[in-house]
Amino acid sequence: MKLGQGNKAFDLYVMMQKLGIEANKFVFMCALQICGCEKGASTGRIIHDELIKSGYELDLSIQNTLVDMYAKCGSLAESCSIFSKQQERNIVSWGAMIAGYAAHGVGIEGLETFRRMYQKGFMPNSIIYLSVLKACGSIEALEQGRLLHMEIIRDGMHLDEVVGSAIIDMYLKCGSLLDADTVFEDLAIKDVVSWSAMILGYADQGHGQKALNLYSDMLSEDICPNKLTFLGVLKACWLVGNLRQGLYMHSEVVSQSLDSDLVVANTLIDMYAKCGALNEARHVFDLLSSKDGVSYNSMIQGYVQNEHSLPALDIYSSMRCRGIRPNKVTFPTILKACSNIRALIEARQIHANVITEEFDNDSTIQSAIVDMYAKCGSMVEAINMFERMQSRDIVLWGTIFTGCAQSGDWQLARQYFLKMQGYNLKPDAWVFNSILTACSHAGEVNEGRWYFLSMIHDYRIKPSADHFNCIIDLLGRSGRLDEASDFFQSIPEQLDINGWTALLTSCRSYGNNKLGNECFSEAM
DNA sequence: TTAGGGTTAG
Numbered sequence: 001m002k003l004g005q006g007n008k009a010f011d012l013y014v015m016m017q018k019l020g021i022e023a024n025k026f027v028f029m030c031a032l033q034i035c036g037c038e039k040g041a042s043t044g045r046i047i048h049d050e051l052i053k054s055g056y057e058l059d060l061s062i063q064n065t066l067v068d069m070y071a072k073c074g075s076l077a078e079s080c081s082i083f084s085k086q087q088e089r090n091i092v093s094w095g096a097m098i099a100g101y102a103a104h105g106v107g108i109e110g111l112e113t114f115r116r117m118y119q120k121g122f123m124p125n126s127i128i129y130l131s132v133l134k135a136c137g138s139i140e141a142l143e144q145g146r147l148l149h150m151e152i153i154r155d156g157m158h159l160d161e162v163v164g165s166a167i168i169d170m171y172l173k174c175g176s177l178l179d180a181d182t183v184f185e186d187l188a189i190k191d192v193v194s195w196s197a198m199i200l201g202y203a204d205q206g207h208g209q210k211a212l213n214l215y216s217d218m219l220s221e222d223i224c225p226n227k228l229t230f231l232g233v234l235k236a237c238w239l240v241g242n243l244r245q246g247l248y249m250h251s252e253v254v255s256q257s258l259d260s261d262l263v264v265a266n267t268l269i270d271m272y273a274k275c276g277a278l279n280e281a282r283h284v285f286d287l288l289s290s291k292d293g294v295s296y297n298s299m300i301q302g303y304v305q306n307e308h309s310l311p312a313l314d315i316y317s318s319m320r321c322r323g324i325r326p327n328k329v330t331f332p333t334i335l336k337a338c339s340n341i342r343a344l345i346e347a348r349q350i351h352a353n354v355i356t357e358e359f360d361n362d363s364t365i366q367s368a369i370v371d372m373y374a375k376c377g378s379m380v381e382a383i384n385m386f387e388r389m390q391s392r393d394i395v396l397w398g399t400i401f402t403g404c405a406q407s408g409d410w411q412l413a414r415q416y417f418l419k420m421q422g423y424n425l426k427p428d429a430w431v432f433n434s435i436l437t438a439c440s441h442a443g444e445v446n447e448g449r450w451y452f453l454s455m456i457h458d459y460r461i462k463p464s465a466d467h468f469n470c471i472i473d474l475l476g477r478s479g480r481l482d483e484a485s486d487f488f489q490s491i492p493e494q495l496d497i498n499g500w501t502a503l504l505t506s507c508r509s510y511g512n513n514k515l516g517n518e519c520f521s522e523a524m
Numbered sequence: 525t526t527a528g529g530g531t532t533a534g
Contacts, residue, residue, distance in 0.1 A: 029525065032525090033525085062525080063525090064525045064526070065525050067525090068525065068526065092525050093526080095525090095526030096525070097526090098526080099526055099527075100526095125526090126527080127526055127527045129527095130526095134528085160528095161528085162527075163528075165528045165529065166527090166529090167528095169528070169529060191528095192529090193528055193529050194528080195529095197529045198529090199529090200529060201529085228529050228530060229529090231529090231530055231531065232530095234531090263530055263531050264530095264531080265531090267530085267531045269531090270531065270532065295531090297531095297532040298531075299532095300532090301533070327532095329534095330532090331533095332533055332534065333532090333533060336533095364533080367534090368533095
């Protein structure tokens with residue numbers, strides 16, 4: 001088990017049972033640890049039952065291992081239930097519980113458990129500090145992290161390079177790059193972990209160039225990069241848009257035989273796609289023998305970000321054919337692909353997939369569906385989803401109005417304008433722009449005028465060039481060329497090319513060459 | 525029995 005061959009070790013455990021040899025406490029502990037890293041919670045529960053039958057459930061080490069096993073399997077509820085029922089606890093019990101919270105991003109509970117540990121008179125050791133630092137990082141609790149850092153210095157543990165890199169990581173995750181720099185500079189031993197933590201942290205915070213500089217500093221210190229260093233550097237490459245360096249890093253990855261590593265390969269796909277090198281991304285994707293959901297998501301996203309919606313839909317189909325389930329990252333992306341090319345039939349199918357995968361209550365995905373139906377021109381379906389949603393922000397309302405604008409449905413726009421007021425939401429400049437566009441497409445002059453005036457007087461929104469253009473377009477399309485021209489002349493400082501275009505197009509549609517020529521020479 | 529750095533969206 002300690003050599004990482006958990007499955008083989010577990011086979012021995014099964015064989016032992018078949019031979020009728022009773023397990024002792026150490027065998028149970030090993031079996032539980034294998035469940036924590038390989039077998040999962042369902043096997044863990046079976047072992048748990050078996051050890052209860054053998055009378056080991058009151059043993060402190062066994063209880064601690066159970067807390068750890070359930071936490072590692074992601075079942076914090078079961079972990080917490082055992083921990084809270086413990087009659088007696090030692091530092092390991094507290095450590096296992098805090099590590100569980102920290103690993104799953106439940107930082108507040110992690111810190112709270114740490115506080116309770118103190119109250120019960122336990123002094124933290126370096127292992128406990130590592131988990132609490134992780135908990136702080138996971139919730140970006142910078143002030144708590146600083147206090148912890150001071151405590152660690154007081155206990156003299158900051159000189160340990162393992163604790164040191166955990167402190168660096170905490171500061172980076174909390175966004176305090178200066179603190180991370182200071183701690184890193186003071187580290188007596190800078191190893192590949194602390195260097196990589198710095199590189200990854202800077203890249204995560206969006207500082208690509210600094211991450212690349214750190215990487216060359218690291219090389220000049222003769223530290224050999226590993227998998228995690230590459231993850232940071234690859235991210236830095238796309239942040240600064242340096243495809244050439246990305247290609248070079250790819251060759252470095254290959255020279256360390258890390259290109260078959262799933263996480264590295266996924267990062268390569270993402271790096272190439274974000275640099276716009278779709279062929280290279282696809283090459284890595286195709287060569288990857290066992291793709292996971294992230295591989296598919298990264299490839300789909302790469303296509304969508306570069307406006308290649310059809311291949312994105314193809315990858316989505318093959319993802320489903322191979323039984324890889326789309327998730328909360330896949331859906332917003334693939335729905336956007338449908339919107340881009342107005343693929344309503346495919347979009348409906350994907351909406352059905354959202355329901356079967358039980359993501360239909362996710363507000364981000366719901367918003368994406370409203371947007372997709374509106375952009376695909378199916379306002380009935382867009383409204384249907386919109387009405388089902390629990391909470392709607394101004395952007396989502398705007399999506400409905402944009403849909404109305406595209407389909408020229410001024411009556412629907414009016415209905416939702418009134419509805420919005422019922423929710424005490426103030427329409428913004430963008431909403432008015434959409435409503436005016438809807439009126440203009442429908443030739444509703446009076447309606448459009450009313451909104452324009454209401455926007456200025458009731459909502460105190462200063463009209464932009466887009467709003468003026470809508471009005472010119474509205475007047476021009478309905479043949480009121482003189483009115484349009486007068487309106488146009490009254491606001492010369494607001495004119496832009498779209499306004500001139502709207503006016504000239506209307507002159508042409510209505511065969512008014514005289515006005516058209518006048519406008520043209522004025523525009524010139 | 526608890527232990528440092530990990531990929532995809534908006």
